[in-house]
Each structure stands twice: as C-alpha cells, then as structure tokens.
Amino acid sequence: xxxxxxxxxxxxxxxxxxxxxxxxxxxxxxxxxxxxxxxxxxxxxxxxxxxxxxxxxxxxxxxxxxxxxxxxxxxxxxxxxxxxxxxxxxxxxxxxxxxxxxxxxxxxxxxxxxxxxxxxxxxxxxxxxxxxxxxxxxxxxxxxxxxxxxxxxxxxxxxxxxxxxxxxxxxxxxxxxxxxxxxxxxxxxxxxxxxxxxxxxxxxxxxxxxxxxxxxxxxxxxxxxxxxxxxxxxxxxxxxxxxxxxxxxxxxxxxxxxxxxxxxxxxxxxxxxxxxxxxxxxxxxxxxxxxxxxxxxxxxxxxxxxxxxxxxxxxxxxxxxxxxxxxxxxxxxxxxxxxxxxxxxxxxxxxxxxxxxxxxxxxxxxxxxxxxxxxxxxxxxxxxxxxxxxxxxxxxxxxxxxxxxxxxxxxxxxxxxxxxxxxxxxxxxxxxxxxxxxxxxxxxxxxxxxxxxxxxxxxxxxxxxxxxxxxxxxxxxxxxxxxxxxxxxxxxxxxxxxxxxxxxxxxxxxxxxxxxxxxxxxxxxxxxxxxxxxxxxxxxxxxxxx
Amino acid sequence: xxxxxxxxxxxxxxxxxxxxxxxxxxxxxxxxxxxxxxxxxxxxxxxxxxxxxxxxxxxxxxxxxxxxxxxxxxxxxxxxxxxxxxxxxxxxxxxxxxxxxxxxxxxxxxxxxxxxxxxxxxxxxxxxxxxxxxxxxxxxxxxxxxxxxxxxxxxxxxxxxxxxxxxxxxxxxxxxxxxxxxxxxxxxxxxxxxxxxxxxxxxxxxxxxxxxxxxxxxxxxxxxxxxxxxxxxxxxxxxxxxxxxxxxxxxxxxxxxxxxxxxxxxxxxxxxxxxxxxxxxxxxxxxxxxxxxxxxxxxxxxxxxxxxxxxxxxxxxxxxxxxxxxxxxxxxxxxxxxxxxxxx
Numbered sequence: 093x094x095x096x097x098x099x100x101x102x103x104x105x106x107x108x109x110x111x112x113x114x115x116x117x118x119x120x121x122x123x124x125x126x127x128x129x130x131x132x133x134x135x136x137x138x139x140x141x142x143x144x145x146x147x148x149x150x151x152x153x154x155x156x157x158x159x160x161x162x163x164x165x166x167x168x169x170x171x172x173x174x175x176x177x178x179x180x181x182x183x184x185x186x187x188x189x190x191x192x193x194x195x196x197x198x199x200x201x202x203x204x205x206x207x208x209x210x211x212x213x214x215x216x217x218x219x220x221x222x223x224x225x226x227x228x229x230x231x232x233x234x235x236x237x238x239x240x241x242x243x244x245x246x247x248x249x250x251x252x253x254x255x256x257x258x259x260x261x262x263x264x265x266x267x268x269x270x271x272x273x274x275x276x277x278x279x280x281x282x283x284x285x286x287x288x289x290x291x292x293x294x295x296x297x298x299x300x301x302x303x304x305x306x307x308x309x310x311x312x313x314x315x316x317x318x319x320x321x322x323x324x325x326x327x328x329x330x331x332x333x334x335x336x337x338x339x340x341x342x343x344x345x346x347x348x349x350x351x352x353x354x355x356x357x358x359x360x361x362x363x364x365x366x367x368x369x370x371x372x373x374x375x376x377x378x379x380x381x382x383x384x385x386x387x388x389x390x391x392x393x394x395x396x397x398x399x400x401x402x403x404x405x406x407x408x409x410x411x412x413x414x415x416x417x418x419x420x421x422x423x424x425x426x427x428x429x430x431x432x433x434x435x436x437x438x439x440x441x442x443x444x445x446x447x448x449x450x451x452x453x454x455x456x457x458x459x460x461x462x463x464x465x466x467x468x469x470x471x472x473x474x475x476x477x478x479x480x481x482x483x484x485x486x487x488x489x490x491x492x493x494x495x496x497x498x499x500x501x502x503x504x505x506x507x508x509x510x511x512x513x514x515x516x517x518x519x520x521x522x523x524x525x526x527x528x529x530x531x532x533x534x535x536x537x538x539x540x541x542x543x544x545x546x547x548x549x550x551x552x553x554x555x556x557x558x559x560x561x562x563x564x565x566x567x568x569x570x571x572x573x574x575x576x577x578x579x580x581x582x583x584x585x586x587x588x589x590x591x592x593x594x595x596x597x598x599x600x601x602x603x604x605x606x607x608x609x610x611x612x613x614x615x616x617x618x619x620x621x622x623x624x625x626x627x628x629x630x631x632x633x634x635x636x637x638x
Numbered sequence: 639x640x641x642x643x644x645x646x647x648x649x650x651x652x653x654x655x656x657x658x659x660x661x662x663x664x665x666x667x668x669x670x671x672x673x674x675x676x677x678x679x680x681x682x683x684x685x686x687x688x689x690x691x692x693x694x695x696x697x698x699x700x701x702x703x704x705x706x707x708x709x710x711x712x713x714x715x716x717x718x719x720x721x722x723x724x725x726x727x728x729x730x731x732x733x734x735x736x737x738x739x740x741x742x743x744x745x746x747x748x749x750x751x752x753x754x755x756x757x758x759x760x761x762x763x764x765x766x767x768x769x770x771x772x773x774x775x776x777x778x779x780x781x782x783x784x785x786x787x788x789x790x791x792x793x794x795x796x797x798x799x800x801x802x803x804x805x806x807x808x809x810x811x812x813x814x815x816x817x818x819x820x821x822x823x824x825x826x827x828x829x830x831x832x833x834x835x836x837x838x839x840x841x842x843x844x845x846x847x848x849x850x851x852x853x854x855x856x857x858x859x860x861x862x863x864x865x866x867x868x869x870x871x872x873x874x875x876x877x878x879x880x881x882x883x884x885x886x887x888x889x890x891x892x893x894x895x896x897x898x899x900x901x902x903x904x905x906x907x908x909x910x911x912x913x914x915x916x917x918x919x920x921x922x923x924x925x926x927x928x929x930x931x932x933x934x935x936x937x938x939x940x941x942x943x944x945x946x947x948x949x950x951x952x953x954x955x956x957x958x959x960x961x962x963x964x965x966x967x968x969x970x971x972x973x974x975x976x977x978x979x980x981x982x
Contacts, residue, residue, distance in 0.1 A: 208878070407872070
C-alpha cells in the first residue's frame, strides 16, 4: 500500500487538499459573519417571518420530495419492467424536463393561465371558467415536481436495471402477490437510489429563487435574497442561509437514523428481471400517464415557448443572442470539463474506503451544492478580491499600469463559483461509477507497476467513460441553467442565455424570452439525447465491465 | 480519451486566461458602469455616447443590491465609475455607505429639476416613473377615484390588487407616505389597503393589470411604465389589456402622485471621473432623454423633453413634492411596517 502511493508522489492527496482548500476557504470568508452581533433586520425577520419561512419551506420540500419520488419511481418502474408502444422513446424523453429551468416553467405556466394566456383564452372560447391559480404554493410544487422528477427517475432507473431478478422472484415463489412483492422487496432495495435522487431534488428546490420570488412564496431562498435586497443586510442573509444549512443537515441525519444499520448494496451477478408487456386497459392508461408527465414537464412549456418565439423572433433573434449562446456554450463546456477532472481526482483520493478526516474533507468539498447561490456569490467575490490584492505586486510587475482587480473582473471568478457550486454533482456521479467498477482493475494495474496517472488515464477513465459522460451532462445542464451566480459574478459586457432570459423576464417581457429559452432548453435536450437516447446495439457492451 | 481531455483542458485554459468574450474589443479610454437598468434603449444610448466620444462603455449589470455589495467589497480598487439604479432609495443607501462622491456640474443642474437630484450632488435623476391607480372602465368610474388613501375605504373591499411588499415600487410608495404623513398614518393606510386586497399579492405589474380584465379586482396600484410597455407588447392580447384599462393619477388635489426615479451617482473611487461626468451630462441631454422617453415609456427628467405621446395622452400630473432622498431614509421602516400589517 505504502509503496504504491510513492509512484507519482501523493498525487491525488495533494490535489484533493488543494481543491478542498480552494472550496472551503471562500466559504469561511462568509461564515465568520455568523458570529457578528444581531441586527434590527434579523430581529424583525425572526419575529415576523422566521416561523413562516420554516413552515413554508418544509411544506414545499415535503410535497416536492413526495411528488418527485412518486412520479420518478412510477416512470422508472414502468419503463424498465414493462414493454409497451413507445417505451423506447419515452424512456429517454422522460429525462427531458431536466432541461427546463424551473423559473422558465414558472413564468410560462403563470402566463398560460393568466388572463391573456393560451389556456385561459381557450377556456373562454368554450365558455369555461379558468379556476386554476398558478401562483400559489401548490402551483410552485407542481412545477418543481414536473421539472425535477428526472433526478429520481434517473437514479431509480439505474438501480432497477442493476437489481437482480432473484429477490423479486423469490418473493413471488414464496406466494407473495406482485403488488406486495414490489412494496416489500423491490422498493426497499431502491431506497439509496430514491434518497439520492430526492436529495438532489430537495437541494434544487431549496436553491430556486426565480420561481418563488415571482410567485411570492416565502421560503428561505426568497428570504435570503429579501434580507439582502430590502434591508441591504448581507449578515442577515448569511444567518438565514445558516438556518437553511442546518435544515439540510437535519434531513441528512434523519435519513441516516432511519436507515440504521441496514445495508442496500446489492451486487448483481444474476439475471435482471425481463420486461413484460402491459396488458388490457393498462396498455392505454400507463403510457397516457407517462406522456402527460412529459407533457407537464417538457412538451407544454416548450410548445408555449415556441409560440412566444414565433411572436418575437424578429426582435430577439440577432447577433447578440448568438454571442450569448456562444458565451453559454463555452463557459458551460469549460466549467464542466474542469469539474469532471477535479471530481475524478477527488474520487480517486476517496477510493479504497475513505475514513475519518479523509471522508470529512471529501464531504466538505461538495458542500457548495447545499449553500444558496447568492451566498456563494458573495463568498467567491470577497475571496477573489482578497486574492487580487495579494497578487497586485505581481500584476504591477507584469504590467505597470495594471489595475488591482484582475481576477475578480475576469470570467475565472464565475467559473470558480460554478466549480464550487456543482462539484457535488460531478463527484457523486463519478464516485457511483467507481463503486460499480470496484477496485480490482486498478489494483491489478498498480501491482503491474503502472504509475498512478497512467493507470487513471489508461484503465480507470476508459472503464468509467459512461459515468464521466453522465456526470458531464448533468453538470453542463446545471451550469447552463444557473442564475444567481451568473448574474452576480459575470464580468462586464458578458451575457449568457440565462442572464438574458432573466433580464427579459424581470422587465416582464416573458414573450421575448421565447427564442433564448428554446435555445437553452434545446442545448440541454440534445445532451440528454446523447446521454440516454436510444443506443446502438453492442456499444454499451464494451463500456461496462460486467 | 487522453487527447480529448488534453484538448478540453487547453480550450478551457485558453478561454480563462485570455478572458476572451464573444462580441467585445479593446479600446483606449474606458468607462465602467454598474447598472441595474438593462433595457435595449440604454444600450442604444451608450452606443451613441461611444460613437460621439470614442470612450468605451463597460457595462456590469445586476440587481441594485448585489451591485452595492460588490462596490463595498471592492472598495478603493473598484473599476466602477458610475452606479445607475432604478430606485432612488438604493442610491441614497449607496450614498450613506460612502460609495458615491459629490459632483458639481452646471449642465446637470440646468437639465435636472432640483427635486430630482441630490442636494449635495451625490446622485442625479435620469428618468421618472409614476405609480398610479389603474382601473377597469366597465366597473369603475374615474369619478369614484381620488387618492391612494381613499382606496382603504370599505367600498373597495375585495377590489384592490398590487404587488408584494418585497417589491421596490411598493416599498418606495410606502416610504413616501411615511415621509408625508408620519409612521402611524402610513401604517394605517397599509393596513386598510391590505384589508381591501382582492387576493394575496403575487406576480409582476403586468399581472395586476391582467387581474382587472380577469375580473379578480377593479383597481390596481401599478406603474405607468408597464402600461406603456404592454401597449407595444409582442403579444396582441397584452396590447388589448393596455388599451382597455384606464389610468388615474391620484392625489392631484393634495400631495401628488408618487414618483420614483432611475438615477446615477459617480462612485467614490471612480478611476475615470471626467468621463463619468461627461457621460452623466450626456444622459440628461435632450438627445438621450428623447430616446428614454420614446422607446421606454418613462417620463424624461429633462423638462425640455416631452414624454411619449401615449403618456401625454393621459394628461399632465402633479408629482409628490418630496425630497426623494426621504424614500431612501424610510425604506427599511416601510418594509418593516408592511410586514407588520401583513402585506405579503
């Protein structure tokens, strides 16, 4: 063991240390505000709003988690265990709602159901009243559920595909009905996947600002911005995000406690359950439900956006939009590449059963995902300004006329913030890939005296190809959709599709977001197609080790 | 795979190091503006300034508070020359934070009426927006309308809509009342208004106008600006909304209609103060003001420039006679009071 590590020096450890520091230090910049004395704004918020914030946030998280778990699992089970007309298309298309940012869906649904909206106008035409109130808690949960369920769907689907037929079949042989077998055997085994997916959903929900602000739903992310906006108080904003962090932590601990000492790792050696055809009425009902889910999450909003695009493309489809698109594409590709590479190094550091401080350190590097975007933005901005001031002598040496702020005026600051924010997604996907892979191949390479780096590049990377690609796709989509960081940290004269959409929307010109939104959604949709679209036979065979 | 990785890394590094941005170039004299305004009109005006002076305008755009925080963080090293915000209360806040510096310019003094610039010269108004009562003509006769205060009358129970209390336009409206009537009276007004709300506040200004046509409410408190924008919306149905509703300027016989301004201040550590003053003077010139008025449905700050004809068709109005810095002074208090009376 010792000798092996000396091959390239402590390559991965050193890397993990640096990456960890780069992520933790900026956060410390902001956390020290926690211990400053209370302000009037904090007292005011605590007296009037804090309970409401906690209640609303809990309600929103609960129903969103419940809804996505239900729909995600339902869709995953149907598309893996049954065959029916259109299942191949559906099974990848059901991931598409991931490409639709919740804030865009929010604007679109609110408009469709408003007085001038498509749905209301149609209902007026047929003399029916429009009774749906989109801008409510229920409306927000609806939108979160139908745009975020793909996280659960992806996780559960992958788990179902690996689940051996033996368990369910034993249950059936022992005389348990298929329904009970599902709830007693199949579902409990899905628990880690389900939790993993739902946890991502919860974090995304907690981090959304655009939708809850527009709908005026008093949840934490809204409160954090509001403390900052209305009271001009960064300290209160940070304090609120600390409360939020504690809530996230409690949820995590709760899950650990409920899980107890049970283990869920199942190694598939046996057959996977063969898909059966749907029969009778189910042949119609289930596919209809799935298309409806896809409709709510993707098809309907996209169709409405197309309508907007037709109305406004003359004004909005221009060179500026092309530059915005190129900016989005390059920064997303660059950030994604960096995140995947760093995550790969971190995952290597964390392989071979990390314990104690090693584990804690790895956890810390993925903290960014649980912290509200606005708070990360302030932290990163402060950090970069400090670094710039330290580096000023160097800048002056290179260029006597150099300003003090160089890095903090560059795109690097935004890329850094993306890395901090989305490291968890990249890391978790790659770690899961390594889990599936096991250690034998790498061990063998080390035994054969391969160096660490060449082992990583020649053995691990090819074996992990599909995990790396999956990680890259999800990170890319998240970067493309990201809003608060992009708005706060982008350099002068720099616009992305998301920031452009935000500007139109904040000027209440939802129709003008049409073209930009469609491009943004299509970029992500294409990647989703590449990731999970119908595969040529035999291609996956040499990718997967088993 | 290895090649792919190397290529990807090289591209990334290239982008990062060069700071390359699509659609930008490198000029000699640069003016850096931190602005909350993000309208195409503003961009056109800046382009005009660039063409006229050869000074390149660098624009950093975000909401007011992130920009203010950023200025604070950057301190003396900030590259910003000018801060432009669509709410005078925030500029006042920037002034009290010591982020701005006073400027004396006869051009600015001549083109901007006294009450629309800071008396110490820290900020200068660029455009004005009026917050008015919008009504549905089928259900409300304008003769029934008089003042903001009258909307708290039980006659209007379940008939009023407006945005949330987190919205800056409502906060500055409330702040103006605190300045005019004192805290108690302003709080009573807010409580009375909340009691008459037809629904929980939600959506943006356009949504309030739509609520009138949907029959949810009969009157809405909103900005004239958005009626103007809706009248040229790409959605023909929004145009219909703008054409249907009526505009009423409240408090004409008393304190005047509430007005907020977009304003600009030169930053404390502006590296290019000269150019910044020149730019400010340009923004209030008749050329630039004409563009603001015609394309963006805002009331020009320069009295020599007529508003857009749609705005003139609503008639002239008397604005609140109030030092606008009071909107900033009472901003936090306004927010607190609105929370206390349950204005969501």
